[in-house]
Amino acid sequence: MANMDPIPVRVFSLNCWGIRYLSKYCSQRYHMIGDMLCKEKHDIVLLQEVWSEKDYLFLKKKLSCTHPYTHYFKSGVIGSGLAIFSKYRIHDTLLYRYSLNGYPYMAHHGDWFGGKAVGMAVLSLGNLTANVYVTHLHAEYNREKDSYLAHRVVQALELQQFIRHTSAGADVVILGGDLNMHPQDLGNRLLRSYTGLRDAYTETPNFDGCEGGVTLIADNPFISKKEIFPFEKGIRIDYILFKGSSRADIRCDSLSTTKGSVADSPFPYSDHEALTAELKLDSCVSAETGNDEAFKTPESSPGNLAELVDIVTEARTEVKVGLHCAERMRYTAARTGVMGLALLFLELLIAAVPWFALGAEQPFPQTSFYLLAALCFAILLTTSLLYIFYTIEIKSLQGAEDQMRLAVGSLHEKLRGFPVTQPQSSSQRSSEGQEPPALDPEE
Amino acid sequence: MANMDPIPVRVFSLNCWGIRYLSKYCSQRYHMIGDMLCKEKHDIVLLQEVWSEKDYLFLKKKLSCTHPYTHYFKSGVIGSGLAIFSKYRIHDTLLYRYSLNGYPYMAHHGDWFGGKAVGMAVLSLGNLTANVYVTHLHAEYNREKDSYLAHRVVQALELQQFIRHTSAGADVVILGGDLNMHPQDLGNRLLRSYTGLRDAYTETPNFDGCEGGVTLIADNPFISKKEIFPFEKGIRIDYILFKGSSRADIRCDSLSTTKGSVADSPFPYSDHEALTAELKLDSCVSAETGNDEAFKTPESSPGNLAELVDIVTEARTEVKVGLHCAERMRYTAARTGVMGLALLFLELLIAAVPWFALGAEQPFPQTSFYLLAALCFAILLTTSLLYIFYTIEIKSLQGAEDQMRLAVGSLHEKLRGFPVTQPQSSSQRSSEGQEPPALDPEE
Numbered sequence: 001m002a003n004m005d006p007i008p009v010r011v012f013s014l015n016c017w018g019i020r021y022l023s024k025y026c027s028q029r030y031h032m033i034g035d036m037l038c039k040e041k042h043d044i045v046l047l048q049e050v051w052s053e054k055d056y057l058f059l060k061k062k063l064s065c066t067h068p069y070t071h072y073f074k075s076g077v078i079g080s081g082l083a084i085f086s087k088y089r090i091h092d093t094l095l096y097r098y099s100l101n102g103y104p105y106m107a108h109h110g111d112w113f114g115g116k117a118v119g120m121a122v123l124s125l126g127n128l129t130a131n132v133y134v135t136h137l138h139a140e141y142n143r144e145k146d147s148y149l150a151h152r153v154v155q156a157l158e159l160q161q162f163i164r165h166t167s168a169g170a171d172v173v174i175l176g177g178d179l180n181m182h183p184q185d186l187g188n189r190l191l192r193s194y195t196g197l198r199d200a201y202t203e204t205p206n207f208d209g210c211e212g213g214v215t216l217i218a219d220n221p222f223i224s225k226k227e228i229f230p231f232e233k234g235i236r237i238d239y240i241l242f243k244g245s246s247r248a249d250i251r252c253d254s255l256s257t258t259k260g261s262v263a264d265s266p267f268p269y270s271d272h273e274a275l276t277a278e279l280k281l282d283s284c285v286s287a288e289t290g291n292d293e294a295f296k297t298p299e300s301s302p303g304n305l306a307e308l309v310d311i312v313t314e315a316r317t318e319v320k321v322g323l324h325c326a327e328r329m330r331y332t333a334a335r336t337g338v339m340g341l342a343l344l345f346l347e348l349l350i351a352a353v354p355w356f357a358l359g360a361e362q363p364f365p366q367t368s369f370y371l372l373a374a375l376c377f378a379i380l381l382t383t384s385l386l387y388i389f390y391t392i393e394i395k396s397l398q399g400a401e402d403q404m405r406l407a408v409g410s411l412h413e414k415l416r417g418f419p420v421t422q423p424q425s426s427s428q429r430s431s432e433g434q435e436p437p438a439l440d441p442e443e
Numbered sequence: 444m445a446n447m448d449p450i451p452v453r454v455f456s457l458n459c460w461g462i463r464y465l466s467k468y469c470s471q472r473y474h475m476i477g478d479m480l481c482k483e484k485h486d487i488v489l490l491q492e493v494w495s496e497k498d499y500l501f502l503k504k505k506l507s508c509t510h511p512y513t514h515y516f517k518s519g520v521i522g523s524g525l526a527i528f529s530k531y532r533i534h535d536t537l538l539y540r541y542s543l544n545g546y547p548y549m550a551h552h553g554d555w556f557g558g559k560a561v562g563m564a565v566l567s568l569g570n571l572t573a574n575v576y577v578t579h580l581h582a583e584y585n586r587e588k589d590s591y592l593a594h595r596v597v598q599a600l601e602l603q604q605f606i607r608h609t610s611a612g613a614d615v616v617i618l619g620g621d622l623n624m625h626p627q628d629l630g631n632r633l634l635r636s637y638t639g640l641r642d643a644y645t646e647t648p649n650f651d652g653c654e655g656g657v658t659l660i661a662d663n664p665f666i667s668k669k670e671i672f673p674f675e676k677g678i679r680i681d682y683i684l685f686k687g688s689s690r691a692d693i694r695c696d697s698l699s700t701t702k703g704s705v706a707d708s709p710f711p712y713s714d715h716e717a718l719t720a721e722l723k724l725d726s727c728v729s730a731e732t733g734n735d736e737a738f739k740t741p742e743s744s745p746g747n748l749a750e751l752v753d754i755v756t757e758a759r760t761e762v763k764v765g766l767h768c769a770e771r772m773r774y775t776a777a778r779t780g781v782m783g784l785a786l787l788f789l790e791l792l793i794a795a796v797p798w799f800a801l802g803a804e805q806p807f808p809q810t811s812f813y814l815l816a817a818l819c820f821a822i823l824l825t826t827s828l829l830y831i832f833y834t835i836e837i838k839s840l841q842g843a844e845d846q847m848r849l850a851v852g853s854l855h856e857k858l859r860g861f862p863v864t865q866p867q868s869s870s871q872r873s874s875e876g877q878e879p880p881a882l883d884p885e886e
Contacts, residue, residue: 002700043673071845071846071849072844072845073498073842074837074838074839074845075542075838075839075842077834077838079836079838089832089852089853089856090849090853091849091850091853092604092607092849092853093849094604094606094608094846095542095842096539096606097540097542098520099538099540120608122608127725161537162537163537164535164567165535165537165563165608165609165612166608166609166611167611168609168610168611168613169608169611169612169614170611231695274863315522337611388520391520392520394516394520394521395519395520395522396517396518398517399516399518399538401516402517402536403514403535403536403537404513406514406533406534406535406536407535409532410532410533410534413532436486
């Protein structure tokens with residue numbers, strides 16, 4: 001395949017904040033978003049928090065000429081809120097639901113009800129295959145005392161696993177979405193180090209947007225200062241990430257974000273700022289035999305591997321902390337349930353005493369009896385549900401921890417396989433033949 | 444990489460029927476399974492229905508010398524029941540939960556409670572990377588009137604998607620498990636045609652087992668004739684499937700199954716028969732540039748593509764039928780709920796009449812009032828839960844149908860891209876540049 005002109009790809013990502021009847025000016029904002037997308041004609045549009053299918057269908061109709069290929073990722077009762085619009089044909093899609101996503105009783109946070117997931121679409125961009133991912137992780141409501149940290153770390157773990165395992169056949173990978181993590185947060189480091197994904201903001205030579213690339217800013221009228229405290233200027237939690245392969249190079253020529261307002265409009269598109277990245281794709285033939293192994297970024301050097309081991313270990317610690325919390329919560333639920341049961345028995349006992357001893361002398365306090373019994377049943381029902389819920393949480397956290405232990409073991413094995421100095425010498429490697437192909441010299 | 448001696452890989456798969464206290468001789472059977480695995484020393488052991496973690500830990504301890512690498516796929520309250528034991532290091536694992544899995548109110552079928560999923564493990568077999576999958580699909584309780592058909596088809600769809608998208612980087616793919624589908628069932632055809640996976644039973648020159656390779660047989664003392672009616676000799680629903688890549692060949696030298704009894708034991712390992720396949724892996728360098736595209740089995744000829752289109756269309760029809768059913772069920776739930784609400788209002792009305800008109804002349808029928816009110820609330824609660832549940836089912840079925848529509852569109856596009864006769868002539872292809880790389884000649 002001879003080198004051709006680079007393919008320009010404009011990618012757009014926005015968290016639409018589309019909760020009907022609850023988000024401010026929801027319908028007007030969708031009209032604005034639709035008009036803008038129609039005009040701007042991005043190649044790939046990645047939207048999050050499109051909670052209502054009606055709004056998706058509105059956009060689909062509006063963009064039918066500019067973006068004929070589209071997919072809405074359905075999941076759960078409310079849906080995943082994820083949508084993709086594309087100029088290029090979508091060949092295939094796959095949705096991966098995260099195993100953890102907050103607590104159902106934290107209804108005011110609402111994350112649990114929207115089944116958070118990562119959606120994948122396989123596109124053909126010219127002669128290249130692009131795997132495009134869109135996702136939205138659990139929100140961070142209190143950075144100081146973040147009770148969802150373990151959940152978000154597990155989501156980041158699953159996100160990087162899903163991307164790594166599904167993108168081996170892709171020439172380029174593009175991820176857009178609201179990660180709800182600051183650039184140097186654990187989950188973000190885990191994602192970037194493991195997958196080799198590069199951040200459009202740090203990679204681009206031309207950035208036009210708010211200082212520091214922040215996407216949740218104080219200047220946005222839908223944002224209260226409280227939400228971004230103590231970061232007065234805002235925080236960067238929305239990203240466009242990308243990586244190439246041995247078969248294609250990818251670079252980001254420019255990145256721009258909205259700045260809290262839209263010209264000729266009384267309010268912005270959303271409470272998040274929108275990102276637009278201009279990417280350039282270049283198909284290439286690697287110097288080697290065209291083997292994928294040539295582009296195994298995260299595991300290509302002992303330094304990277306060692307860093308990765310540190311990050312996974314750190315993540316494992318966070319998951320263990322979360323596991324400890326969940327176990328304590330389950331214990332509390334069980335104890336409360338037992339107390340409810342004891343109360344019920346006590347009540348039955350008290351009720352039985354006048355029955356046997358006093359006869360009909362005193363009137364039986366029927367109302368109090370029923371009220372107390374109802375209370376006991378309510379306690380038992382609630383604690384049983386909580387117990388089941390925490391058991392699921394514990395299983396998921398244990399599963400994530402198991403996977404991390406495996407990963408650390410495998411990374412250590414690879415690290416041992418590396419010779420002290422380049423180039424590789426086969427005598428320095430262990431002789432079990434368990435190294436990955438990337439490390440095996442020709443035999 | 445020069446060709447080396449083929450790597451022999453012995454793969455074992457068994458549905459363990461491990462429901463503690465319910466499955467017959469559960470603990471004794473685990474001891475038998477453990478002893479046998481210890482003795483046989485298969486390279487890869489894939490187990491299903493290991494519902495209790497305690498039983499997994501028992502096997503893990505027992506096999507610690509022969510199978511040092513192991514993973515138990517945790518999910519939901521009960522778990523996925525999937526476990527893998529390996530002689531080779533497991534580098535990475537990933538679990539994908541199917542979006543549909545029966546109905547919670549069909550408690551006697553139990554499928555809904557065990558979170559059915561497909562587990563993946565990445566292994567290094569010598570210098571080759573193997574993606575090993577283990578899964579267990581929803582059971583078929585009534586072949587004539589299979590109310591779970593749509594669910595199983597969606598599971599098969601998700602299984603093939605997951606395998607296709609995660610195996611691009613693998614040299615060989617091995618899948619073992621209880622698919623709960625006959626060899627020519629729709630889901631099975633969908634899985635095999637789309638992924639290019641080959642069936643060990645049909646591929647092997649040496650088969651030792653029951654006639655027709657059946658794995659649920661009348662001779663097994665745990666099986667009642669009713670379960671396999673009208674197939675007197677049994678049915679084949681457990682499989683070992685495999686495929687190679689441009690970088691490795693794989694063949695099945697022999698396949699054997701148990702035959703309903705175990706020597707020196709009063710009962711067999713499980714109600715399913717166990718499968719053992721002897722595979723041979725051969726790393727090779729393809730004649731081409733080593734590009735993966737050389738091994739795109741299912742899409743390599745117009746005939747295959749056309750067959751695939753037919754199968755996906757058939758699957759789409761089944762999903763539509765399931766969708767229609769689910770919508771009808773949701774409608775029934777909604778109507779029953781409305782009737783419950785009407786009954787409640789009627790009751791309140793009746794209660795209000797004596798209150799206003801009759802005063803204290805007649806005693807108020809308190810007990811009946813409360814009982815009827817409790818009934819109304821029970822109806823409302825049940826129908827609300829069912830309504831939510833059916834909504835989730837409908838969303839999942841719609842999602843699957845959307846994906847199939849996309850897939851058919853993409854397959855048609857590829858079919859159009861094929862020239863009428865080989866070799867390819869670029870003038871016959873559409874000029875939009877949206878064909879996948881496999882079809883693009885060198886430019």
